[in-house]
Amino acid sequence: MKHAAGTSRRHILRVGAAAIGGGLLAEQKTRALETPGRLGAPLGPYGDRSPFEKAVRWRRETRTPETGSSFTPLQDSVGTLTPSSLHYERHHAGIPTIDPARHRLVIHGLVDRPLSLSVAEIRRLPSVTRIMVLECGGNSSSEWAASTAPDVQRSFGLVSCSEWTGVPLSLLLAEVGVRPGASWVIAEGADACRMERSIPLAKALGDSLVAYGQNGEALRPAQGYPLRLLNPGWEGNTSVKWLHSLKLTDQPYMARDETSKYSDLMPDGKARIFTYQMEAKSVITFPSGGQTLPGPGPYELTGLAWSGRGRIERVEITTDGGKSWVHAKLQEPRLPLAFTRFRLPWRFDGHEAVIASRAIDESGYIQPSPEALIAVRGTNSVYHFNGMKFWRVRADGTVTNVEG
Amino acid sequence: MKHAAGTSRRHILRVGAAAIGGGLLAEQKTRALETPGRLGAPLGPYGDRSPFEKAVRWRRETRTPETGSSFTPLQDSVGTLTPSSLHYERHHAGIPTIDPARHRLVIHGLVDRPLSLSVAEIRRLPSVTRIMVLECGGNSSSEWAASTAPDVQRSFGLVSCSEWTGVPLSLLLAEVGVRPGASWVIAEGADACRMERSIPLAKALGDSLVAYGQNGEALRPAQGYPLRLLNPGWEGNTSVKWLHSLKLTDQPYMARDETSKYSDLMPDGKARIFTYQMEAKSVITFPSGGQTLPGPGPYELTGLAWSGRGRIERVEITTDGGKSWVHAKLQEPRLPLAFTRFRLPWRFDGHEAVIASRAIDESGYIQPSPEALIAVRGTNSVYHFNGMKFWRVRADGTVTNVEG
Numbered sequence: 001m002k003h004a005a006g007t008s009r010r011h012i013l014r015v016g017a018a019a020i021g022g023g024l025l026a027e028q029k030t031r032a033l034e035t036p037g038r039l040g041a042p043l044g045p046y047g048d049r050s051p052f053e054k055a056v057r058w059r060r061e062t063r064t065p066e067t068g069s070s071f072t073p074l075q076d077s078v079g080t081l082t083p084s085s086l087h088y089e090r091h092h093a094g095i096p097t098i099d100p101a102r103h104r105l106v107i108h109g110l111v112d113r114p115l116s117l118s119v120a121e122i123r124r125l126p127s128v129t130r131i132m133v134l135e136c137g138g139n140s141s142s143e144w145a146a147s148t149a150p151d152v153q154r155s156f157g158l159v160s161c162s163e164w165t166g167v168p169l170s171l172l173l174a175e176v177g178v179r180p181g182a183s184w185v186i187a188e189g190a191d192a193c194r195m196e197r198s199i200p201l202a203k204a205l206g207d208s209l210v211a212y213g214q215n216g217e218a219l220r221p222a223q224g225y226p227l228r229l230l231n232p233g234w235e236g237n238t239s240v241k242w243l244h245s246l247k248l249t250d251q252p253y254m255a256r257d258e259t260s261k262y263s264d265l266m267p268d269g270k271a272r273i274f275t276y277q278m279e280a281k282s283v284i285t286f287p288s289g290g291q292t293l294p295g296p297g298p299y300e301l302t303g304l305a306w307s308g309r310g311r312i313e314r315v316e317i318t319t320d321g322g323k324s325w326v327h328a329k330l331q332e333p334r335l336p337l338a339f340t341r342f343r344l345p346w347r348f349d350g351h352e353a354v355i356a357s358r359a360i361d362e363s364g365y366i367q368p369s370p371e372a373l374i375a376v377r378g379t380n381s382v383y384h385f386n387g388m389k390f391w392r393v394r395a396d397g398t399v400t401n402v403e404g
Numbered sequence: 405m406k407h408a409a410g411t412s413r414r415h416i417l418r419v420g421a422a423a424i425g426g427g428l429l430a431e432q433k434t435r436a437l438e439t440p441g442r443l444g445a446p447l448g449p450y451g452d453r454s455p456f457e458k459a460v461r462w463r464r465e466t467r468t469p470e471t472g473s474s475f476t477p478l479q480d481s482v483g484t485l486t487p488s489s490l491h492y493e494r495h496h497a498g499i500p501t502i503d504p505a506r507h508r509l510v511i512h513g514l515v516d517r518p519l520s521l522s523v524a525e526i527r528r529l530p531s532v533t534r535i536m537v538l539e540c541g542g543n544s545s546s547e548w549a550a551s552t553a554p555d556v557q558r559s560f561g562l563v564s565c566s567e568w569t570g571v572p573l574s575l576l577l578a579e580v581g582v583r584p585g586a587s588w589v590i591a592e593g594a595d596a597c598r599m600e601r602s603i604p605l606a607k608a609l610g611d612s613l614v615a616y617g618q619n620g621e622a623l624r625p626a627q628g629y630p631l632r633l634l635n636p637g638w639e640g641n642t643s644v645k646w647l648h649s650l651k652l653t654d655q656p657y658m659a660r661d662e663t664s665k666y667s668d669l670m671p672d673g674k675a676r677i678f679t680y681q682m683e684a685k686s687v688i689t690f691p692s693g694g695q696t697l698p699g700p701g702p703y704e705l706t707g708l709a710w711s712g713r714g715r716i717e718r719v720e721i722t723t724d725g726g727k728s729w730v731h732a733k734l735q736e737p738r739l740p741l742a743f744t745r746f747r748l749p750w751r752f753d754g755h756e757a758v759i760a761s762r763a764i765d766e767s768g769y770i771q772p773s774p775e776a777l778i779a780v781r782g783t784n785s786v787y788h789f790n791g792m793k794f795w796r797v798r799a800d801g802t803v804t805n806v807e808g
């Protein structure tokens with residue numbers, strides 16, 4: 001085990017671990033460990049987590065519990081994947097209950113041979129698998145305000161990373177035969193509001209997927225069961241859930257969720273629309289707002305980085321409010337568009353520290369400071385906030401946002 | 405989308421997909437799709453799978469439901485990960501319910517500074533993440549017999565692939581200071597039988613992990629919550645669950661599960677012991693025993709390959725009972741010790757076909773035929789069967805084992 005610069009082997013013993021005497025004493029302490037006197041729980045058909053684990057998605061209150069967002073508890077995340085049960089949600093009309101034996105995907109419009117495919121038929125086609133982030137375009141909308149969200153779940157939790165399996169959309173489009181003049185694909189979901197988004201044909205012919213698998217099993221209902229469009233690296237809203245229709249057209253639909261919503265009002269009063277691309281972003285998940293360090297000593301500072309443009313090239317950490325930066329260690333393999341876990345051994349010396357991370361992706365894009373982002377975009381925006389998040393670690397070990 | 409040799413674009417339309425008329429007819433068919441007239445289900449704190457999904461682990465009946473094995477439904481697998489809820493189980497005294505706030509890991513024996521660590525202390529240490537297979541040493545024990553198991557779950561289902569996060573054991577051993585003369589580490593679990601295995605010190609100083617994370621959250625209780633020893637590439641039994649004690653010794657313990665069990669009785673009456681290493685293996689998961697093809701036409705033949713020695717280099721497929729072999733397409737990235745999903749477009753022509761896969765790993769090791777394996781090992785063995793599995797696809801589309 002190679003230790004990163006700035007720590008030494010000696011630090012670890014200072015965690016507070018109980019060094020116990022050797023020989024007989026050690027034996028006694030070992031034997032004193034609680035051992036159940038009876039058999040444990042039986043084997044089961046479909047397992048659950050420990051009753052001691054309490055991490056849940058957090059939901060912003062809405063008038064109807066069927067609409068709104070629920071946020072992944074990133075403060076409890078380990079590794080690079082998100083459990084399907086904790087994947088963020090963003091629904092506009094609730095989660096429909098769909099019988100996969102009755103569901104169909106229709107591909108029509110400006111095509112030579114319209115097709116209606118069952119889920120079973122789609123599962124017979126050549127498939128691909130990809131570990132990939134989905135991030136809501138509205139993730140971190142709290143961070144445009146003067147008073148930002150107090151913890152990592154509420155500020156950055158509309159992002160999750162899963163392994164997805166499905167059929168390349170390009171394959172389906174080759175089957176139907178795209179007619180000259182077609183330039184857009186209108187994707188529609190089977191939820192009550194028939195959520196729809198306009199996807200440029202070039203993307204649909206590129207890396208878009210029609211997914212049926214998530215993390216080794218079928219998509220979860222909250223993620224679009226039984227079929228979901230996936231547009232890698234693009235805002236989550238374009239990855240239409242409960243996909244049942246793809247229509248080829250010569251223009252976008254200018255749907256509600258690409259005009260009044262999911263567009264960015266700039267300082268000059270004009271709005272950016274079709275801002276599909278998600279940029280490089282990162283956040284420290286430990287220590288983060290709401291957590292408490294039990295005391296001075298060594299810790300592993302850690303977090304997640306991702307980019308809609310490809311691989312994470314580098315993550316830099318400051319522990320002095322941005323005056324100096326050091327490189328974090330990145331977990332390999334760094335997969336393009338997936339979460340990259342970063343880590344840095346760090347000693348909390350009992351004095352206040354202001355910490356943050358910034359990601360640099362393989363395109364050379366550098367995650368901006370909130371101030372630099374706001375200088376360009378103003379504060380009318382809701383979507384596409386990818387600025388850094390600073391946490392204040394106070395002398396008493398409590399952690400807050402920088403306003404706290 | 406590049407099609408593999410042996411298929412053509414035209415095949416896909418023959419899946420049976422309903423080609424629908426263009427224009428008005430297509431519009432009508434689209435509109436006719438069922439749309440719910442009301443809001444769906446609300447957002448939730450910790451999600452579940454669709455009620456239409458029924459895949460479960462299968463359990464061989466035992467006198468006590470707390471002991472035995474449960475098998476991952478590989479026939480339903482997609483991608484390369486196993487959902488934690490469907491990870492195979494092998495328990496010797498049931499699943500203990502452990503409060504992580506009270507659990508400790510003691511490291512003692514031939515060490516300079518015995519240590520007792522809480523879970524919270526372990527989680528502060530430098531960590532690593534790795535996607536990796538766990539396979540029971542007894543996986544495929546059914547295949548030594550003349551009459552083999554009828555489906556992929558019961559024949560190959562004691563293997564699963566997860567993303568694991570934890571602390572390198574080498575780091576913990578450096579902290580306690582291994583004394584000269586120590587050559588083994590005895591790992592003991594906190595289950596009622598205190599399952600224990602002897603691990604050579606070289607492995608413990610190599611890539612062994614003390615894991616607390618699985619697939620982005622805490623280990624599941626059935627996988628050792630809150631702490632599990634992981635010995636990458638080795639038989640699952642050595643990856644002791646509910647880990648609470650590591651004792652450094654100068655000899656192995658010759659425990660029950662490394663003498664009377666988890667050893668291999670050879671044809672000459674001698675037994676191999678400490679056969680930790682898992683070799684290259686693969687199996688076709690679709691089509692596989694118990695499934696039925698709805699009729700002739702194009703399909704995606706697919707399965708999983710893995711090796712305890714590193715990356716999968718190549719997977720070969722036969723559809724004529726072993727007379728000829730073609731290369732399957734391998735899903736990238738191929739991670740060492742992880743599942744590699746393989747795929748091959750295949751046309752079922754309505755005549756009986758006998759299909760199988762064989763894996764070749766980066767060490768050059770070739771998965772043997774059952775006959776070649778049995779020629780060396782005899783049929784007294786229970787453990788370490790890694791022969792090929794042949795499926796018979798009958799003219800009527802039903803799939804059985806080759807005896808079927």
